[in-house]
Amino acid sequence: MNLEDMKKVWDSDSNQTLYVIDQFKMDQMVNKKSMSANRRASYVENFIIIMNVGIPIIIFTLTGLCDSIGFGEYSIGLLTLATAAGTYYYKKVRQANQLNEGDSVLNNLDQAIHNATYQSRLSKFLLTWYIGGIAILSIFHLILEKTNLWFILMITVTFIIALVVGRWEQRCLHDKKRNELIDLKRKLQE
Amino acid sequence: MTKQEQDTIFNQWLSEFKPLLFKIVRVYASSRSDDNDLFQEVVIQVWRSVPNYKGESSSHTWVYRVALNTAIKWSSRNKQKNHELLNDDLVLIPSEHKSNEKLDWLYHEISKLGKVEKSLTLLMLDGFSYREMSNILGITTSLVGVKISRIKHHLQERAQNL
Numbered sequence: 512m513n514l515e516d517m518k519k520v521w522d523s524d525s526n527q528t529l530y531v532i533d534q535f536k537m538d539q540m541v542n543k544k545s546m547s548a549n550r551r552a553s554y555v556e557n558f559i560i561i562m563n564v565g566i567p568i569i570i571f572t573l574t575g576l577c578d579s580i581g582f583g584e585y586s587i588g589l590l591t592l593a594t595a596a597g598t599y600y601y602k603k604v605r606q607a608n609q610l611n612e613g614d615s616v617l618n619n620l621d622q623a624i625h626n627a628t629y630q631s632r633l634s635k636f637l638l639t640w641y642i643g644g645i646a647i648l649s650i651f652h653l654i655l656e657k658t659n660l661w662f663i664l665m666i667t668v669t670f671i672i673a674l675v676v677g678r679w680e681q682r683c684l685h686d687k688k689r690n691e692l693i694d695l696k697r698k699l700q701e
Numbered sequence: 702m703t704k705q706e707q708d709t710i711f712n713q714w715l716s717e718f719k720p721l722l723f724k725i726v727r728v729y730a731s732s733r734s735d736d737n738d739l740f741q742e743v744v745i746q747v748w749r750s751v752p753n754y755k756g757e758s759s760s761h762t763w764v765y766r767v768a769l770n771t772a773i774k775w776s777s778r779n780k781q782k783n784h785e786l787l788n789d790d791l792v793l794i795p796s797e798h799k800s801n802e803k804l805d806w807l808y809h810e811i812s813k814l815g816k817v818e819k820s821l822t823l824l825m826l827d828g829f830s831y832r833e834m835s836n837i838l839g840i841t842t843s844l845v846g847v848k849i850s851r852i853k854h855h856l857q858e859r860a861q862n863l
Contacts, residue, residue: 512803512860514853520803521826529723530736531796532715537744540792541711544745612746612767613753616820617839619770691777699817699840 556602559637563595583652590644597640601633620696627689634685638677646670707751714747718764721827722747726793728811728819729772733795739775740793746771758836765827766837769820776816810859814852821848822856 512520567588605626612619646667653663715722722743730739750767754760811822817838824834831849835842 514857516803517807517856517860518826518828520801520807523801524720524724524804529720529727529796530740530793532719533792533794537792540741541745541748544741611753612750612770613763614770615766615837615839616770616773619839620774623774688778692774695773695777695816698815699838700844 553602556598556605559598560595560602563591563598566591583648586648587645590641590648594637594641597636598633601629601636605629617696617699620692620699624689624692624696627685627692631681631685631689634677634681638674638681642670642673642677646674702752707748710751710754711748714751714760714764715744718761721761721765722768725768725772725823727808728823729776729816731812736795737791737793739772742775743768743771744792762833762837765824769823769837773816773820810856814855818848818852821845822852825849825852 570584570587611622614622649670650663650667653666722740726736726740726743730736747764747767750763754763758766811819814822820838821834824837829837831842831845834845834849838845
């Protein structure tokens, strides 16, 4: 079979219906999935921002009413507000790089790589800054309170495990996805 | 654009370009559950792309681009699922049609190609010019030519064993 024959065989397929669409289920599916991944990402980002602005407000209000606000409260307040600011920044970066599926395959891959890089960086930011920051403040607070050394060690190990597991998840999920897209782009341009 | 306008254009495109979407799904998906998964993903992206369509290219080229972009990215993150789908999840149902041995062979050979080569083969068989392929893929015309030449050589070599 030469190429011309292949084209004839291929063209003969244009009039055949390989599948039948269940229109009702399709309409249901489109309605259900029309909440885009972008909107889902927005909900998560907005939730993180609201929580991290709300937490210091609650801490300052409760602590201010019951006692004076100390170093610990200020530190947590700053940490959470910085997390909210960082998340807002990454949200704006993501929105600026919206995927346009009608674009050329190469441009679309570039945008997908940008988005995957964004997700990886946001994950790294939240993991290192947030968990790391809370770990340092918590351990510092325990030391100041002269807590039992074994308890401090146990808490330290728990935070280290959380960081390691988080980094592993980030490498397996976000970095892997980004590397696959980069590999695809490379194959397209070879 | 209102949702109703978007739905109208989407339904029009779906009716007109159904065979094109089916071909892409058949080439990129390897199992029944993958067929449905990919088709749903393609349909969603085509629906979302409607407001972005400005008429700079034909609607056929636009839908082709959207479907290819979706299929290429889908296949890069999806391993074969091979799970049983519930009937409620099946949007796409294989229809009864006369089997064509040569056509089945062609689909089988194309599905074994790399993700990028699959898209080029589809475009070549659907009669797109090198320039049009270059616009759709975003690579130079000369690179399109080199890749197409390799694909033609490969398919003709495989066809000799048929």
